[in-house]
Amino acid sequence: MSTPTLFVEVHILQSLPPSNINRDDSGTPKQALYGGARRARVSSQAWKRATRMHFAAGFPEADRATRTKRIGSLLTGRLTQPAAEGGAGLAQDQADRLAGALLAPLGITQSATKANQSAYLLFFGKRQLDDLIALLEGRAAGLAALPDKELKEEIGKLAVVQTLSSGHPAEVALFGRMVADLPALNVDAAVQVAHALSTHAVRTEFDYYTAVDDENTEDSGAGMIGTVEFNSSTLYRYAVLGVHQLRDNLTAPDATLDTAVRFVDSFTRSMPTGHQNTFAHRTLPQLVLVTLRTDQPVNLVSAFEQPVTGASGLAAESAVKLAAELDTIGTSWGSVPARTLSTHALQGDKLTEAFGLSVPFPALLDSLRGILDSWLANGRIPAGNPAPGDVPPARDGAAHTTTAAQDS
Structure with missing residues (x-):
């Protein structure tokens, strides 16, 4: 039917x-x-x-979507914010490393000319970044201190892709999203x-x-x-x-x-x-x-x-x-x-x-x-x-x- x-x-x-x-x-x-x-x-x-x-x-600003190549920078900014403001309170270098590890499961192609930017625009909800941080369950500092191999293994246990594949803001639901590197993130x-x-x-x-x-x-x-x-x-x-x-x-x-x-x-x-x-x-x-x-x-x-x-x-x-x-x-x-x-x-x-x-x-x-x-x-x-x-x-x-x- x-x-x-x-x-x-x-x-x-x-x-x-x-x-x-x-x-x-x-x-x-x-x-x-x-x-x-x-x-x-x-x-x-x-x-x-x-x-x-x-x-x-x-x-409200927090409920809006954004289309940008700077998802890594935005996530880093969230991780450096104090915990009282919804962040993780990390130092800049720790936040950069953890943000990179969190985004790695997405397989997003990085810009060949500009550091900390993706090769193409991504369309996502600002609140979805907060949901990514919530996956850390207060372990951000401990995870950031792990060696690369162990950090990758721990991040691999988190529902990163599922988090960005659900809870879409109205703008993404209306206008859709296409991610060639990871079709699971596509929204019709x-x-x-x-x-x-x-x-x-x-x-x-x-x-x-x-x-x-x-x-x-x-x-x-x-x-x-x-x-x-x-x-x-x-x-x-x-x-x-x-x-x-x-x-x-x-x-x-x-x-x-x-x-x-x-x-x-x-x-x-x-x-x-x-x-x-x-x-x-x-x-x-x-x-x-x-x-x-x-x-x-x-x-x-x-x-x-x-x-x-x-x-x-x-x-x-x-x-x-x-x-x-x-x-x-x-x-x-x-x-x-x-x-x-x-x-x-x-x-x-x-x-x-x-x-x-x-x-x-x-x-x-x-x-x-x-x-x-x-x-x-x-x-x-x-x-x-x-x-x-x-x-x-x-x-x-x-x-x-x-x-x-x-x-x-």
Whole structure:
């Protein structure tokens, strides 16, 4: 019998003013050819990091994850801390030696050029380092005094790999971890994020700027001259969260529920920070559509294979095309979301028919929480319960969402 699956998809339309939030090695805003037209692009890595930073900001520092080559230095720092602060109170040289011995069972390739660093970035929870120290059970000083062979034997008796393979923080559970040297440390990501693409064709422009030397009273020339490349765009952003995978990566159902809802919030509100001071480009989406599916995820970017022209506004036209694509996928493939939730301020009966009633974003998150709570408890997605006349009849059995109060 197959394991039930639940995918929470987030589709976003978001307009950016002149900006360069994600650039290539030459400083040009990233782009891609799609549908025969050049589009603005923001890489999935850039928006995943922005999402992770926004997500992590709501947690205490000790409960966060970190991605670094300096796991050895961090562990050494823990071992040198006084015992009253959760450390082992070792001298620096003892801590360096014991940290190296503790990490040896992981078989992590060391950097060929930089001492005390791994050859690649590792993603782990800061609290997992404390769990490694707890394995020592107060014997840190005694272990550090052992000869190399005996130290290796004693460390080999400890559950080092198991400690870093469990108790993952929410960030690792969401975004996963791959360690080529030791597959036992791998964590399958619960989240996939697509490259954001503009729904329309774009062209790169150049901002020619000058800076004045305030203390220059001798001539009227500029103290600095330069250019920065930019574009403006309406982006289609897409991410999908496998709630079943997130549940497997975590341990407590409450953690799964909270993490899933917080992810949707963070992905929606986050923004990469490239050239942020130059362009002040922070905006909020014009449309947030959350679809829940139990079969397979469906990226709706094909709605924009033919570029939007923007005769009546790029965001509005993009929303209409997105609604049409959602309907087409349902009609052609029979792939109709189990539920849809939406937040937008765009007008049109077609949008309401496709997306359901628009609700304020906090209410959308409340409704999503209720749906996920039910699925985690009994494996079922509750049907919407609209008031009579509030929502057009569902297409092909698809249920439309309502406000949080109506859902309850």
